[in-house]
Amino acid sequence: MIESYDVIIVGGGIVGLAVALEITKRFPRLRLLLLEKEDRVGQHQSSHNSGVIHSGVYYKPGSLKAKLCVEGARAMIAFCATHGIPYQVCGKVIVATHEDEFPRLEELRRRGEANGLTGLQVIGPEKLREIEPHASGLRALVVPSTGITDYAAVCTKYSEMIQSQGGRILTSTKVTGVRSFANEISVAASVSAFSARYVINCAGLFSDRISRMAGTEPDVMIVPFRGEYYHLTPERAALVQALIYPVPDPRFPFLGVHFTRRVNGLVDAGPNAVFAFRREGYRRTDFNLNDLASSFAFPGFWRMAVKHWRSGLDEFRRSFSKSHFVRALQRLVPDVSERDLVPGGSGVRAQALTRDGSLVDDFQFVPSRNMLHVLNVPSPAATASLPIARDIVDAARKNIGLADLCKNR
Numbered sequence: 001m002i003e004s005y006d007v008i009i010v011g012g013g014i015v016g017l018a019v020a021l022e023i024t025k026r027f028p029r030l031r032l033l034l035l036e037k038e039d040r041v042g043q044h045q046s047s048h049n050s051g052v053i054h055s056g057v058y059y060k061p062g063s064l065k066a067k068l069c070v071e072g073a074r075a076m077i078a079f080c081a082t083h084g085i086p087y088q089v090c091g092k093v094i095v096a097t098h099e100d101e102f103p104r105l106e107e108l109r110r111r112g113e114a115n116g117l118t119g120l121q122v123i124g125p126e127k128l129r130e131i132e133p134h135a136s137g138l139r140a141l142v143v144p145s146t147g148i149t150d151y152a153a154v155c156t157k158y159s160e161m162i163q164s165q166g167g168r169i170l171t172s173t174k175v176t177g178v179r180s181f182a183n184e185i186s187v188a189a190s191v192s193a194f195s196a197r198y199v200i201n202c203a204g205l206f207s208d209r210i211s212r213m214a215g216t217e218p219d220v221m222i223v224p225f226r227g228e229y230y231h232l233t234p235e236r237a238a239l240v241q242a243l244i245y246p247v248p249d250p251r252f253p254f255l256g257v258h259f260t261r262r263v264n265g266l267v268d269a270g271p272n273a274v275f276a277f278r279r280e281g282y283r284r285t286d287f288n289l290n291d292l293a294s295s296f297a298f299p300g301f302w303r304m305a306v307k308h309w310r311s312g313l314d315e316f317r318r319s320f321s322k323s324h325f326v327r328a329l330q331r332l333v334p335d336v337s338e339r340d341l342v343p344g345g346s347g348v349r350a351q352a353l354t355r356d357g358s359l360v361d362d363f364q365f366v367p368s369r370n371m372l373h374v375l376n377v378p379s380p381a382a383t384a385s386l387p388i389a390r391d392i393v394d395a396a397r398k399n400i401g402l403a404d405l406c407k408n409r
Helices: 014-026 064-083 099-114 125-131 151-164 204-213 234-239 289-297 299-320 322-330 385-399 402-408
Strands: 003-010 032-035 092-096 121-123 139-143 147-149 168-170 175-180 185-189 193-201 220-232 243-246 258-261 267-270 341-354 364-368 371-376
Touching: 003 014, 003 185, 014 032, 014 151, 014 385, 032 193, 064 147, 064 151, 064 385, 092 099, 092 125, 099 121, 099 139, 121 125, 125 139, 147 151, 151 168, 175 204, 193 204, 193 385, 204 220, 204 341, 204 371, 220 234, 220 289, 220 299, 220 371, 267 322, 267 341, 289 299, 299 322, 299 341, 322 341, 341 371, 364 385, 371 385
Parallel strands: 003 032, 003 193, 032 168, 092 243, 193 371
Antiparallel strands: 092 139, 121 139, 175 185, 185 193, 220 267, 220 341, 243 258, 258 267, 364 371
């Protein structure tokens, strides 16, 4: 028997969960189902990240990222405080180690202030050592509003709230097919079949494939990039007080290797950013022929490779050579050594890539008939998950007729 719902959400990461939470709050009469292929929610990007509550200092003023990150940081801190989820507003320093980084550091200050951040301050080496005694740099930007939390715990709380408000979550349920008809969408899954008036695709690393299943060819391909971390040993964790970041390269949506103190006291060092040979390739040895072939068949992949082969090679060196990894970290904290680091975790980022080889920088939501496809929600998606969900639901009301369904309920 096919189970029928008003709205089905595909994907139980932090964005899919936040969308489900927003719908159950705003439209409590709608019958909502969330489908997640893993046995628990939030098992991929949502729980394989640095746990940072980003401030919004990096993003171009006026961009959706900038707007939602600044708003989302406030909302995330309030959510954690309300629900007893551990968090700290610890601040961070973005450190320039060469004079040619000074203009970029000043641009970050300008962007942050344009985005509404307060307390930003460019400091010299002496003040930097007062904040981070083991950090080294010529200048640094202090960003006091940056925080840290446990996003796996946030996902768990979102899940509890969705179900307490009448939504249904099915785990261990992989979507295998999507067919769109005049008045409904049929969703085939590994354990059953479902139908809904509307579907919202929040499948992260597989969002482009879900789009193709539904008969919509997206203009982008999801390309997986693995980020690998080390942990500082407990004896050397005092090398880092809070968060120490480099000045990012504006050509890439990655922030470079850095140090992050987590709410559990561990200090992460990393990540790098290497192309993964599997969409859920958390280890160097993970390989999936279909994933690799689909990336290689996309013309934008090779255009990206031609543009960025040199930096990509540097990232692979850091992946396979601990000494190379440590040398990158020593730019920020010279006292760190190989013996101070033990292997940590890794994460895989779902990065949308265009046909011309450009890495999509902003969030991207694409409507198609009675579906909405969330095709690019990179960092700061976890930070901004609550306002992102509001905007996705607003887009669903406007573009796929969710408002009409609500009126009928």
